[in-house]
Amino acid sequence: xxxxxxxxxxxxxxxxxxxxxxxxxxxxxxxxxxxxxxxxxxxxxxxxxxxxxxxxxxxxxxxxxxxxxxxxxxxxxxxxxxxxxxxxx
Amino acid sequence: xxxxxxxxxxxxxxxxxxxxxxxxxxxxxxxxxxxxxxxxxxxxxxxxxxxxxxxxxxxxxxxxxxxxxxxxxxxxxxxxxxxxxxxxxxxxxxxxxxxxxxxxxxxxxxxxxxxxxxxxxxxxxxxxxxxxxxxxxxxxxxxxxxxxxxxxxxxxxxxxxxxxxxxxxxxxxxxxxxxxxxxxxxxxxxxxxxxxxxxxxxxxxxxxxxxxxxxxxxxxxxxxxxxxxxxxxxxxxxxxxxxxxxxxxxxxxxxxxxxxxxxxxxxxxxxxxxxxxxxxxxxxxxxxxxxxxxxxxxxxxxxxxxxxxxxxxxxxxxxxxxxxxxxxxxxxxxxxxxxxxxxxxxxxxxxxxxxxxxxxxxxxxxxxxxxxxxxxxxxxxxxxxxxxxxxxxxxxxxxxxxxxxxxxxxxxxxxxxxxxxxxxxxxxxxxxxxxxxxxxxxxxxxxxxxxxxxxxxxxxxxxxxxxxxxxxxxxxxxxxxxxxxxxxxxxxxxxxxxxxxxxxxxxxxxxxxxxxxxxxxxxxxxxxxxxxxxxxxxxxxxxxxxxxxxxxxxxxxxxxxxxxxxxxxxxxxxxxxxxxxxxxxxxxxxxxxxxxxxxxx
Amino acid sequence: xxxxxxxxxxxxxxxxxxxxxxxxxxxxxxxxxxxxxxxxxxxxxxxxxxxxxxxxxxxxxxxxxxxxxxxxxxxxxxxxxxxxxxxxxxxxxxxxxxxxxxxxxxxxxxxxxxxxxxxxxxxxxxxxxxxxxxxxxxxxxxxxxxxxxxxxxxxxx
Numbered sequence: 001x002x003x004x005x006x007x008x009x010x011x012x013x014x015x016x017x018x019x020x021x022x023x024x025x026x027x028x029x030x031x032x033x034x035x036x037x038x039x040x041x042x043x044x045x046x047x048x049x050x051x052x053x054x055x056x057x058x059x060x061x062x063x064x065x066x067x068x069x070x071x072x073x074x075x076x077x078x079x080x081x082x083x084x085x086x087x088x089x
Numbered sequence: 090x091x092x093x094x095x096x097x098x099x100x101x102x103x104x105x106x107x108x109x110x111x112x113x114x115x116x117x118x119x120x121x122x123x124x125x126x127x128x129x130x131x132x133x134x135x136x137x138x139x140x141x142x143x144x145x146x147x148x149x150x151x152x153x154x155x156x157x158x159x160x161x162x163x164x165x166x167x168x169x170x171x172x173x174x175x176x177x178x179x180x181x182x183x184x185x186x187x188x189x190x191x192x193x194x195x196x197x198x199x200x201x202x203x204x205x206x207x208x209x210x211x212x213x214x215x216x217x218x219x220x221x222x223x224x225x226x227x228x229x230x231x232x233x234x235x236x237x238x239x240x241x242x243x244x245x246x247x248x249x250x251x252x253x254x255x256x257x258x259x260x261x262x263x264x265x266x267x268x269x270x271x272x273x274x275x276x277x278x279x280x281x282x283x284x285x286x287x288x289x290x291x292x293x294x295x296x297x298x299x300x301x302x303x304x305x306x307x308x309x310x311x312x313x314x315x316x317x318x319x320x321x322x323x324x325x326x327x328x329x330x331x332x333x334x335x336x337x338x339x340x341x342x343x344x345x346x347x348x349x350x351x352x353x354x355x356x357x358x359x360x361x362x363x364x365x366x367x368x369x370x371x372x373x374x375x376x377x378x379x380x381x382x383x384x385x386x387x388x389x390x391x392x393x394x395x396x397x398x399x400x401x402x403x404x405x406x407x408x409x410x411x412x413x414x415x416x417x418x419x420x421x422x423x424x425x426x427x428x429x430x431x432x433x434x435x436x437x438x439x440x441x442x443x444x445x446x447x448x449x450x451x452x453x454x455x456x457x458x459x460x461x462x463x464x465x466x467x468x469x470x471x472x473x474x475x476x477x478x479x480x481x482x483x484x485x486x487x488x489x490x491x492x493x494x495x496x497x498x499x500x501x502x503x504x505x506x507x508x509x510x511x512x513x514x515x516x517x518x519x520x521x522x523x524x525x526x527x528x529x530x531x532x533x534x535x536x537x538x539x540x541x542x543x544x545x546x547x548x549x550x551x552x553x554x555x556x557x558x559x560x561x562x563x564x565x566x567x568x569x570x571x572x573x574x575x576x577x578x579x580x581x582x583x584x585x586x587x588x589x590x591x592x593x594x595x596x597x598x599x600x601x602x603x604x605x606x607x608x609x610x611x612x613x614x615x616x617x618x619x620x621x622x623x624x625x626x627x628x629x630x631x632x633x634x635x636x637x638x639x640x641x642x643x644x645x646x647x648x649x650x651x652x653x654x655x656x657x658x659x660x661x662x663x664x665x666x667x668x669x670x671x672x673x674x675x676x677x678x679x680x681x682x683x684x685x686x687x688x689x690x
Numbered sequence: 691x692x693x694x695x696x697x698x699x700x701x702x703x704x705x706x707x708x709x710x711x712x713x714x715x716x717x718x719x720x721x722x723x724x725x726x727x728x729x730x731x732x733x734x735x736x737x738x739x740x741x742x743x744x745x746x747x748x749x750x751x752x753x754x755x756x757x758x759x760x761x762x763x764x765x766x767x768x769x770x771x772x773x774x775x776x777x778x779x780x781x782x783x784x785x786x787x788x789x790x791x792x793x794x795x796x797x798x799x800x801x802x803x804x805x806x807x808x809x810x811x812x813x814x815x816x817x818x819x820x821x822x823x824x825x826x827x828x829x830x831x832x833x834x835x836x837x838x839x840x841x842x843x844x845x846x847x
Contacts, residue, residue, distance in 0.1 A: 006336045007329055007363060016358075056550065061342055061652025065554040081340045085549075086325025086333055158720050159710035159815065186706070193722060232734060268733040294796045296721035302714070317817075327818070373818070374736055375703035378710060380817040382703040386736030399736060 153581020408439020431480025
């Protein structure tokens with residue numbers, strides 16, 4: 001899997017993107033793993049009480065809010081793109 | 090009156106006479122102010138068939154009731170006129186501090202008529218209105234104009250002016266105020282230039298009063314809190330500016346690329362908000378009473394593109410960047426600075442250059458036309474030089490000054506202009522996002538994202554996420570956004586307050602400030618009224634359903650790259666439903682019943 | 691320990707919310723000639739600075755005020771202006787080295803920051819905390835620490 005980070009998440013993760021080997025069955029599983037790796041700063045931007053808080057999470061360019069949200073399944077070749085909720089204009 | 094001042098200034102540049110008239114309370118109540126009131130004045134006073142660049146056109150500057158108060162991010166004004174670019178109505182919206190200055194000087198609006206015999210500027214200090222010679226200032230850039238005028242009037246005067254582009258009547262010339270803020274689209278600057286009016290300097294010692302001070306203060310605190318809590322309104326826009334959208338639109342495959350030949354650009358990140366913040370941003374900036382601070386004070390130190398100013402916004406970065414396959418942030422920022430200095434709309438400028446690049450690519454334009462410049466895709470230097478040439482009115486710049494439609498027409502390919510009603514489409518691809526396409530096609534000023542910014546629900550998911558690819562419910566959604574935005578624009582509020590609040594909160598602010606009770610429904614109805622009035626005027630100007638269209642490319646050529654690959658705009662399916670839901674007939678003409686319901690018949 | 695209004699011009703966006711809050715709370719209307727805080731914006735550089743009375747310990751304005759309208763409050767440490775005693779001579783305007791005593795020709799009065807009785811509205815209204823109401827010892831410490839941090843980062847690996 002490939003994960004791409006944007007805006008404030010680039011500062012939190014310290015990178016623009018990374019390859020991710022650890023299997024995650026769903027988007028929710030992946031986000032929990034990322035919070036475990038990057039800590040509360042990451043959670044603050046993406047999760048609020050286990051819910052996406054206006055963060056835009058794309059799987060292969062498609063918004064998970066139009067799929068199964070946190071239950072959206074993930075495959076090993078997928079690209080997950082994460083934007084904190086900062087966009088507009 | 091509260092919120093409103095209650096006075097309209099009228100200046101006849103032909104005779105040099107000035108006069109004032111009271112602002113009718115009924116008009117103020119029904120049209121609110123700014124875009125709404127300006128539209129009403131235009132409708133009542135200007136024949137829709139006039140030549141936009143003739144003395145018969147009027148140039149109307151109008152502030153809203155919020156303007157000059159601490160209604161959060163509520164300091165805007167509008168310029169309403171007949172647009173030289175589209176032949177329909179123009180209502181260009183600007184922030185900064187000029188609008189509040191007009192209110193403190195004692196006016197809600199200024200109506201400029203006729204044409205001055207030679208270049209002039211208007212100097213207003215409270216009830217003192219002078220028309221002064223501007224021949225020694227004609228030709229100056231926007232910053233130099235502002236300095237020169239303040240030196241002759243008052244160093245604290247607020248200046249709205251045109252640059253050389255407006256003087257040369259570039260069809261997309263804009264009016265700049267406070268150096269970096271633009272009443273940007275549709276060529277309002279060209280109208281000002283056609284009247285030999287170089288600038289407007291204003292200073293005032295008056296007050297804007299409030300009907301219900303405790304109520305207004307409570308409403309203001311609530312709105313501030315709601316905007317502050319919203320991640321975009323409260324944080325994102327201050328950190329990254331609007332250009333944060335580059336990567337968002339690009340990742341979903343809705344970022345128009347290469348004159349809309351595609352919807353995704355591999356190098357978009359280089360001109361996105363993250364790069365902007367890292368490389369050229371100095372600090373955020375806020376307009377009058379702003380709590381959001383999306384403005385970007387920026388500086389380029391690379392010698393080739395050296396400069397300082399503000400921007401670029403998302404549309405501007407896109408126009409000079411991805412639309413022409415350019416990924417050089419310094420060049421893109423420089424082009425933005427040049428547009429501010431010469432006084433030109435960045436969206437039209439960028440999109441016109443992209444169109445020219447496609448014309449060059451197919452051989453419809455050659456180096457013989459461009460004065461030896463290789464107008465190839467990705468040529469950043471050429472893009473910056475073309476911007477400068479347009480600003481100063483030299484070489485191929487004189488052709489670019491026509492905008493992409495007339496440029497394309499000149500060289501036999503108007504279909505390569507990505508425009509609606511001859512106004513260039515901004516940076517959201519209608520093939521990837523259905524609702525925004527319907528908005529582009531039906532906006533009365535021509536293609537414009539801000540008229541019905543459905544990107545909020547369709548892409549960002551605020552207040553709730555709506556499927557961008559479906560057409561189901563889109564006509565209703567677009568109408569709701571268009572109506573709300575028209576009322577919002579009329580109040581003097583900034584569109585970005587919608588990252589936090591909606592019609593209900595704006596109606597409460599308006600009611601407590603003015604003492605005129607607006608329910609949420611009444612507020613929305615004002616917006617509906619304003620929209621229909623714009624439409625009526627446009628119909629009389631000769632625009633009709635055939636102009637509610639998108640370029641063939643967006644209806645027929647699917648996006649090639651990215652997650653929105655294979656999509657086209659389904660405008661033809663949405664449009665009839667849109668007319669019907671608006672209460673218009675099948676030809677897009679408002680019915681008697683609809684007009685009566687809005688008090689327009 | 692007294693409090694002071696700390697100005698952070700690097701955070702100022704030029705929005706004037708401070709002026710609006712001052713005007714509304716003192717005058718009950720929005721009249722920007724009538725404020726005690728003024729923001730100066732250099733548009734070319736995009737830099738803004740809010741300015742208001744600094745409540746000097748050894749105030750030149752107090753020295754020149756013949757009717758003693760300007761006095762020092764022993765408890766708050768503020769320079770108070772009693773409008774009832776003010777004769778409008780504008781000597782304080784002449785004396786203040788910072789230009790922070792302002793004559794309002796419309797209302798015929800002096801405007802000078804009174805910190806809103808210890809609850810400055812400008813600091814509350816500022817969206818970016820460019821104005822902060824802080825303890826007068828902590829104020830300088832925080833800025834010093836912030837710049838010390840920059841020096842630390844310059845030496846970091």
